[in-house]
Amino acid sequence: MTGCPPTPLRGGLHVKDFALDHALKLEKIVKRYATATALGPVDIDVQKGELLTLLGPSGCGKTTTLHIIAGLTAPTEGRLVLGGRDITNLAPPYRDIGLVFQNYALFPHRTIAQNVAFGLRMRKVPKPEITDRVRRMLEVVGLPNVEERYPSQLSGGQRQRVALARALVIEPSILLLDEPLSNLDALLRKRMRLELRDIQQRLGITTVFVTHDQDEAFEMSDRVVLMNSGHVEQVGSPETLYDRPQTRFAATFIGEASLIPCRIAEATGEDLLVELEKGYKVTAKSVRGAPVAGSEALLMTRPERVSLAAPDTPEAVPAKISKRVFQGERILFELETPAGHAIQCSVPSLENYRAMQLGEKVGAILRECRVIPGA
Numbered sequence: 317m318t319g320c321p322p323t324p325l326r327g328g329l330h331v332k333d334f335a336l337d338h339a340l341k342l343e344k345i346v347k348r349y350a351t352a353t354a355l356g357p358v359d360i361d362v363q364k365g366e367l368l369t370l371l372g373p374s375g376c377g378k379t380t381t382l383h384i385i386a387g388l389t390a391p392t393e394g395r396l397v398l399g400g401r402d403i404t405n406l407a408p409p410y411r412d413i414g415l416v417f418q419n420y421a422l423f424p425h426r427t428i429a430q431n432v433a434f435g436l437r438m439r440k441v442p443k444p445e446i447t448d449r450v451r452r453m454l455e456v457v458g459l460p461n462v463e464e465r466y467p468s469q470l471s472g473g474q475r476q477r478v479a480l481a482r483a484l485v486i487e488p489s490i491l492l493l494d495e496p497l498s499n500l501d502a503l504l505r506k507r508m509r510l511e512l513r514d515i516q517q518r519l520g521i522t523t524v525f526v527t528h529d530q531d532e533a534f535e536m537s538d539r540v541v542l543m544n545s546g547h548v549e550q551v552g553s554p555e556t557l558y559d560r561p562q563t564r565f566a567a568t569f570i571g572e573a574s575l576i577p578c579r580i581a582e583a584t585g586e587d588l589l590v591e592l593e594k595g596y597k598v599t600a601k602s603v604r605g606a607p608v609a610g611s612e613a614l615l616m617t618r619p620e621r622v623s624l625a626a627p628d629t630p631e632a633v634p635a636k637i638s639k640r641v642f643q644g645e646r647i648l649f650e651l652e653t654p655a656g657h658a659i660q661c662s663v664p665s666l667e668n669y670r671a672m673q674l675g676e677k678v679g680a681i682l683r684e685c686r687v688i689p690g691a
């Protein structure tokens with residue numbers, strides 16, 4: 317979670333200058349259209365000062381959720397509570413929310429200063445105060461001295477920072493970011509991720525971020541809400557989602573996972589011994605609770621936790637190399653077990669691995685495996 321800023325913000329602002337830092341609750345929110353239910357019911361708690369990301373495949377309901385928070389879409393059922401206040405039926409301008417879209421949505425014929433000042437003018441803030449707040453906010457986003465330029469005279473990254481300044485200048489209770497980086501090239505996108513996160517943490521502003529990009533979600537978020545077909549599949553820190561996916565969907569959507577059917581041979585709390593095909597045994601941890609010995613489950617491995625050994629290594633599962641993808645820094649092998657299950661294995665791009673050929677017999681050592689019970 318975020319705390320006090322280590323240093324004052326650029327532009328002379330401090331966290332205390334912001335009336336930010338509000339918690340948001342979505343309670344049993346449902347959105348139904350004539351033909352189908354797009355969302356819900358979903359319950360999501362956004363904690364004070366955190367950056368919470370809605371992540372999931374196309375059509376899972378991320379944008380619908382964000383638009384409901386912003387007041388651009390009315391929920392069919394449920395309640396929205398911001399800072400203890402029910403805002404379900406409040407019109408968007410009264411919600412005290414800053415919104416940044418992927419296409420910047422700047423006014424092309426207005427200067428940067430006029431663009432950033434927009435929300436303050438709507439709120440009838442006195443002119444000298446507007447000038448001062450716009451200048452300070454442009455400094456916060458790292459764009460001093462661009463007040464008199466027009467959007468076309470800025471780069472994509474700079475425009476997105478102006479859009480962020482425009483959303484933040486009204487000192488909203490909550491900031492909503494709808495795929496704000498997706499129009500930027502890959503390099504700039506990576507840089508902007510860090511910048512955005514830095515500004516968010518230093519302001520301590522409660523933020524909901526929408527993306528379908530898992531790397532972006534992991535690098536930026538305190539917590540991630542993984543969505544699937546209009547429902548919340550799992551909520552947790554990036555580490556929790558990666559290490560303890562609760563379902564097959566979560567395991568495969570987050571990172572690379574190989575899933576192998578298995579049977580629980582022994583269970584001592586969450587420490588398990590599982591049996592794969594042909595009697596091969598592997599130690600693993602359960603992602604939740606202690607499954608019953610004898611029950612069916614799924615063993616999950618991550619490519620960086622599989623290492624290659626000689627085929628007759630005692631603790632290794634025998635396999636043969638069925639695919640080899642050279643990735644520069646690393647080589648990704650797909651290994652096929654005798655029963656035909658695929659195991660992904662990622663190794664550093666060293667000479668001994670480069671020499672390995674398709675069809676070659678190897679032993680796969682599976683480390684830090686997880687078991688998804690009943691999946």
Ligand SMILES: Nc1ncnc2c1ncn2[C@@H]1O[C@H](COP(=O)(O)OP(=O)(O)OP(=O)(O)O)[C@@H](O)[C@H]1O
Nearest residue numbers: 349353354372373374375376377378379380381528
């Ligand atoms: N106006 C509408 N009428 C009917 N169905 C809609 C409408 N708007 C959205 N939907 C449906 O609601 C579901 C959720 O859509 P939503 O835009 O929230 O998904 P998303 O996760 O943001 O997807 P993407 O990443 O592609 O933007 C989809 O199945 C979509 O087709």
